[in-house]
Amino acid sequence: MVTASVSRNAGGIFHSVRSLSRELAGSCQVEVVSLRDAFSAADAGVWRPLVPELFERVGPRQWGYSPGLKARIGRNGASVVHACGIWMYPTHAAADACRRKGIPLVISPRGMLDPWALRNSAWKKRLAGRLYENRNLRSAACVHALCESEYESIRAYGLTNPVAIIPNGIDLPADGPKPPPPWTDKVASGRKVTLFLGRIHPKKGLPNLIEAWGRLKAQNATVADEWALVVAGWDQGGHEDQLKTMVSEKGLGGDVLFLGPAFDDAKAACLQNADAFILPSFSEGLPMSVLEAWSYSLPVVMTSECNIPEGFGAAAAIEIRPQADSIADGVKRLLSMPDAERRQMGANGRDLVAAKFAWPRIAAQMIDVYKWVLGQGPQPACVRLD
Structure with a gap:
């Protein structure tokens, strides 16, 4: 398994690749x-x-060049080599080694070929594609998509490789105290909480959420x-x-709280004590944060760009667009629901992740893909050739 980061620096990819x-x-x-x-040490x-075997970077941090990592992969x-994420050096080194040694390569773009992601720093990605990444992607024995939408983005990018559609997974939390x-000392007792938990980045749609x-x-x-x-x-x-400046200008200082990073026990405490979860993103692969929210039986408000349409079908989520008007409508609907209806939405979400997104099921599908690219098994049902 080759990935650019094995720490919280990688955001949701850290949790999904690790699990x-x-x-x-x-x-x-x-x-x-x-x-x-x-x-990475912490x-x-x-x-x-x-x-994990870790190697030092040399040169620009964003590129991630590492002679030690290259030698290790070589x-x-x-x-089989499975590379997670694209555009950075580790995946390039993995693809180069696989071409030289005839090893099957599986690449997981992790949402990085979605239209919004491609428009972000577009000229850099076009240049990177021409210089190395398009060749790397085309050389993969199989490309891994997290969902139907990512499969469509992979095909829209022009790739004709086999594509395995396998979602992220989740571990259901154990019951406990x-x-x-x-937020005990910052939110009044008895006040309900809608939680956003994740990387604070423009693609998450937070300015429109605050406006809403x-x-x-x-x-x-x-x-x-x-x-x-x-x-x-x-x-x-x-x-x-x-x-924070936007919150201050709108007079929402008593309504919107910035908690800072929340990992491990702190993250679990957030999810255990929240009353609802929201993700108004412009672009996602398949967000671990939504699966985690459902695992804690939280009702969810999310955009279709989160690429988990099953949540809408299971009545576990309210669908919004990433614009302020739509977010406001969705949140208003959530806040106006009776408590029992919100609890049922959360229960529906937990049932959904237990049935479809459990890690043993996900890993078994990935093993079938590895066997197939090695010529040791039949084409898995999750693999598309069209």
């Missing part, structure tokens, strides 16, 4: 190769029993005063400061 690797390790030998970063323990005795909410929250408060102060919006996550590129 998939650990589950696969129950059925085959798994070696994880990655780059060292500021949090997060190493959550990979156990796996021990002497890899793996039967509920810890105190991380302000409109709701102006339209119905009583309902809005019964709820608070808690934003928990790590800042990327100073976006959080922009959002």
